[in-house]
Amino acid sequence: MAESRRFLQGATGDWELVIGLEVHAQVISEAKLFSGASTGFGAAPNSQVSLVDAAMPGMLPVINQQCVSQAVRTGLALGAAINLESVFDRKNYFYPDLPQGYQISQYTRPIVGKGEIVIDLEDGTSRKVGITRLHLEQDAGKSLHDQHPTKTFIDLNRSGIALMEIVSDPDMRSAEEAGAYVKKIRSILRYIGTCDGNMEQGSMRCDANVSVRKPGKPYGTRCEIKNLNSVRFLMRAIEYEAARQIEIIEDNGRIVQETRLFDSDRVETRSMRSKEEAHDYRYFPDPDLLPLRLKAEWVAKLKAELPELPDEKMIRFVEQYGLSADDASVLVSELDRADFFESLAKGRDPKQAANWVIGDLLGKLNKTGTELFAAKVQPEQLGKLLDLINEDTISGRIAKQVFEEMFETGKDAADVVKERGLDQISDEKALKGYIEQVLNANADKVAEYKVGKEKLLGFFMGQVMRATEGKANPKLVNKLLQSRLSKED
Amino acid sequence: MALDKEIVARIAKLARLEITESDLEVMSQELSQILSWIEQLEEVNIEGFEPMTSVVKMDLKVREDVVTDGDQADDILANAPERKDHFFVVPKVIE
Incomplete structure (x- = not known):
């Protein structure tokens, strides 16, 4: 365990990396979070948009029961507390792919509270990572920047699809741990069928909060890195960002809390200055939606119906099939x-x-x-x-x-x-023929064998296998060779 | 609570509203007055009351997970100032 928590070396000594992750997971459902439009991927632009998703005046959101159930099931699978009453808030900001001018999200009272998962590391050890919360929110539309030199194209098909934002505690101490965390979350979501976990298609996305500190000291100022669409990029971005922060501090500089974008071509993070202004989201409870109340019996039923989770399955594989923990884990x-x-x-x-x-x-x-x-x-x-x-x-x-x-x-x-005629040759007569061939061709070795160099049996075996192009039944050849060689005295 | 011109300018910016320097003065006075009027509510003792979320006691309405809407790209785009095929077109916003 100490191994994975090793410190980073700077000019002034050890540095500890502190990482918290936000995973945005698109909920598997037929329809969107607050409308009856389809969630299907890859449809023609703006063909899966209801008037609610396009934020036409007077339209009201009505929540999709399945999305609520998926969020609760995910919370249960993360060993988290389910809040029987939660509240939807408006997160206000302007962007062309957000027609409402606000995202319906959850702020002070999310649907899922504290939980914990176990991550598995390369060296075979495991660590616990706390889950701070999980909340439901709307996805935004998609901006296409590469269609025109001076224009951005907007497709609202994604607008309003349910997302679960899963926030971790700042419990990770290396890029490897962050990677293992995302893999574990993805595995759990796939097991219970609440998100397909496809990072390339963007149905699972990840932001990383990264800071460094001297071991034992309070947390340093963090930067949030966005645009991490694979586990590999996540790990690369964290490594780059840690090195960048250490260098700044050791040069007597100061880390500015900001949002940074990962550039996977250049393998670096860079500041998104234009977003800084927008950080004042002015959350307030959405007046279009009543608090979401869940029945304890319903939550208990969802819990009872959860399928076997990865950790449980691993224990069963070891017990039922006698596999090693490593094999079971893979x-x-x-x-x-x-x-x-x-x-x-x-x-x-x-x-x-x-x-x-x-x-x-x-x-x-x-x-x-x-x-x-x-x-x-x-x-x-x-x-x-x-x-x-x-x-x-x-x-x-x-x-x-x-x-x-x-x-x-x-x-x-x-x-x-x-x-390809690869059948194993198990016909004794045929094999004896090959054996004779081999022994005749190696009379000198046969003589050595007979005066006690019994290791040569392996050599003869090899020759027979070669003569048969690997098709000879090895057990039978072994037996026949031994009896043939012992007989002739 | 008094709102100075600086805060009003910031609120306007976040709301994408253009306000002239002379209006800022008027706005800050008006908004401050509205706020102090609303602050009177703080005099009411609400100890032990649950926050009221609706005038009638009712539960959040839910929908079934069924696709009932969509396939109306032309309607959705009807008011768009600029469009290309079935995309909305806006000035470039990339970072």
């Missing part, structure tokens, strides 16, 4: 990965299944940049490959080759084996 980090493993392990050796998923499949997905759901090898296909190994039709080594081709082409394991 498998449960994504729901589709965990499901893949479970269907593969059904009726098979769980450790073998875990090794193939983690080692071969994930390796291949990483290398080719493929998403699991899009892979041509699904549990049924991979299962048939494992069955061929376990039936001694092919060796483990051949199986790796077969897997490569399956991954490329989506062919069945049995077909690949047949087409």
